[in-house]
Amino acid sequence: MESNFNKETLIDDLIAGRLSDEQASEAFNKLQGDPALTSDYKFQQELIDQLQAVRKTELKMRLDAVPIEPVLIGGLTASALLKYGGAALTASVISVGAYLYVTSPSDADIESLDFISSKNTLIDLSSTSPSQGPDEIVRFELKGIQSLPLTASTEAIPLIEVKEGLSTEKVISELEAPEVTPPAVTELFEEEEIASPELDSNPDRINKLSTKATEIENVQDKKYPFHYKYHSNKLYLYGDFKGIPYEIIEVHGKSGRVTYLAYEGKFYQLKNPVKGVRPLIPIGDKALIQELEILKEEKAF
Amino acid sequence: MKDSEILTRISKGDEKTLDYLYKKYYRMMTRIVLSNNGTEDEAKDIYQEALLAFWQKAISGKLVLTSKISTFIYSICLNLWRKELDRKGRFSDEEMKDEGSHPEHEKNERIRIINECINSLGDTCRKILTYYYFDGMSMTDIAEKLGFANTDTAKTKKYKCKKKLDSLVKSQYSASDFLD
Numbered sequence: 001m002e003s004n005f006n007k008e009t010l011i012d013d014l015i016a017g018r019l020s021d022e023q024a025s026e027a028f029n030k031l032q033g034d035p036a037l038t039s040d041y042k043f044q045q046e047l048i049d050q051l052q053a054v055r056k057t058e059l060k061m062r063l064d065a066v067p068i069e070p071v072l073i074g075g076l077t078a079s080a081l082l083k084y085g086g087a088a089l090t091a092s093v094i095s096v097g098a099y100l101y102v103t104s105p106s107d108a109d110i111e112s113l114d115f116i117s118s119k120n121t122l123i124d125l126s127s128t129s130p131s132q133g134p135d136e137i138v139r140f141e142l143k144g145i146q147s148l149p150l151t152a153s154t155e156a157i158p159l160i161e162v163k164e165g166l167s168t169e170k171v172i173s174e175l176e177a178p179e180v181t182p183p184a185v186t187e188l189f190e191e192e193e194i195a196s197p198e199l200d201s202n203p204d205r206i207n208k209l210s211t212k213a214t215e216i217e218n219v220q221d222k223k224y225p226f227h228y229k230y231h232s233n234k235l236y237l238y239g240d241f242k243g244i245p246y247e248i249i250e251v252h253g254k255s256g257r258v259t260y261l262a263y264e265g266k267f268y269q270l271k272n273p274v275k276g277v278r279p280l281i282p283i284g285d286k287a288l289i290q291e292l293e294i295l296k297e298e299k300a301f
Numbered sequence: 302m303k304d305s306e307i308l309t310r311i312s313k314g315d316e317k318t319l320d321y322l323y324k325k326y327y328r329m330m331t332r333i334v335l336s337n338n339g340t341e342d343e344a345k346d347i348y349q350e351a352l353l354a355f356w357q358k359a360i361s362g363k364l365v366l367t368s369k370i371s372t373f374i375y376s377i378c379l380n381l382w383r384k385e386l387d388r389k390g391r392f393s394d395e396e397m398k399d400e401g402s403h404p405e406h407e408k409n410e411r412i413r414i415i416n417e418c419i420n421s422l423g424d425t426c427r428k429i430l431t432y433y434y435f436d437g438m439s440m441t442d443i444a445e446k447l448g449f450a451n452t453d454t455a456k457t458k459k460y461k462c463k464k465k466l467d468s469l470v471k472s473q474y475s476a477s478d479f480l481d
Contacts, residue, residue: 008463016434047466048434050415054427055435059319059356060349066320068327223406226413256345273342275388279409281416284427 007037011044058285061269064258216248226280228261230272237261238277249295260292267292304370311359314438314446319356323349326371330378337382347385351377361437411474418469426462433459 013019014027031038216235224238235248246263248270259270266282267289283289302321310318327348334344355374358364366373419427428447432438438446444455 016437043467043470046411047415047470050412050419051430052435054416054419055431056353058431059316059353062316062320063323063349063352066323068324224409227409256341271346273340273346277409279413279416282420284420284424286424 007040008044011037011041012048014041015045015048054281054284057269057281057283060271061258061283061285061288064256068256224277227277228268228270228274228280229277230270230274233272235259235270235272236277239280247296249292251295262292262296304366307370308359308364308366311356312362312442314360314432314436314442319352322355322370322374323352326352326374329371330374333375333378334382337386339382339385343385347378347381350381357435357437362439414473415470418466418473421469422462422466425458426465429455429459429462430466 010027010030014024019027031041215233216237218241219236219238220240221238225240227238229236229238237246241263244264246261249260249262249267251258251260257272259272260283261268261270261280268280268282271278283292302318307318307322330348330351331341331344334347335341339347351374354377355370419430422430425447429443432443432446433440440455440459441452443449443459444452447455449455449458
């Protein structure tokens with residue numbers, strides 16, 4: 001047992017990088033001359049890789065549950081962008097309102113205007129997909145106005161002039177992303193002031209259960225007995241589920257959407273994006289499992 | 302919270318401080334990806350990877366910061382996103398075609414088996430092993446965090462848990478299968 005213990009300690013330390021260069025070199029020499037030890041090393045390497053993967057997944061799920069304010073596009077902070085956005089939208093609404101008032105719109109037109117103004121005020125900038133560029137933010141504003149049943153061109157609306165003195169070009173150039181170079185970070189960004197955490201309190205893990213359907217395709221491939229993949233936002237589930245029903249649970253937290261698979265009493269997190277085909281790994285976090293159980297039950301009713 | 306306090310807390314394995322850091326720098330770090338053709342999910346993933354790399358370094362107690370924590374994490378994010386862009390550039394078109402004939406089927410099967418075994422270990426064993434192998438926590442810190450009597454108890458438990466995992470996996474898969 002003593003020699004086994006030493007052998008395992010050596011392999012452990014070698015894999016974990018706890019040996020000095022000299023010790024590591026000596027250990028590798030031992031490995032080369034001993035096929036049994038080499039086999040054990042490879043075996044241990046895979047075990048440790050998976051232990052690390054399990055812990056990483058656990059910590060990532062914890063981070064997913066941390067409530068985050070929506071991220072905005074471009075180089076502006078939330079308050080600044082909302083300020084510009086708010087001013088622009090208010091101006092848009094006033095301009096369109098004035099225009100409609102002058103041109104005596106129908107009741108239907110006024111209803112459309114109310115809808116768009118309230119919608120824009122709430123979601124226009126903060127909920128626009130981050131993949132959209134700054135140009136698209138401006139286009140979105142114009143698109144909203146163009147969708148009104150107006151008889152005149154939107155060019156007639158003095159939208160740009162009333163943006164607190166900002167021209168379209170200026171708005172776009174301020175929103176455009178800068179070239180990324182390794183910087184003195186604190187000069188570029190303002191750090192978000194948040195309260196220090198209480199050491200023992202629990203995070204609010206799950207905020208809302210989505211009822212939105214996910215597009216799923218089952219794939220039978222012997223090479224992937226129990227795996228998944230996301231491609232173009234479509235979920236591919238690999239493996240034979242033996243006719244046993246599974247459920248997809250989408251949880252909308254403040255930090256975004258997290259998807260879980262519930263199958264045969266276990267839960268699996270489905271990361272999106274994910275690189276290639278990944279094995280389905282059951283969640284081990286009991287607190288999370290308990291919450292998912294509750295959500296699953298709620299969903300059933 | 303000052304950087305020094307953050308490091309002290311993390312070196313004790315305080316996960317609430319990880320949450321705190323995540324929230325504090327979320328916008329700053331994800332912006333690197335968002336403003337360089339990345340999606341919000343990609344931005345989040347890169348930031349999480351970077352933060353966990355920092356966590357692993359910091360928890361070992363060996364990290365000597367010569368810059369602010371934010372600068373350190375920023376650099377990791379930047380490097381990870383550059384690598385990811387490079388990877389995407391190389392594989393974007395061929396990914397779907399190649400997956401079906403990927404030669405890693407056996408490895409995936411082994412991974413599945415190992416994961417099942419890890420999950421059947423029980424909470425305490427799983428925590429000891431993952432704290433040790435991912436977080437790089439010392440046995441003393443693990444003993445403190447999991448409420449063991451002393452470091453020796455933690456060492457013994459870790460040894461037994463590892464043995465249990467070894468035999469669970471080996472019972473389903475021969476060790477020779479791990480030879481390429």
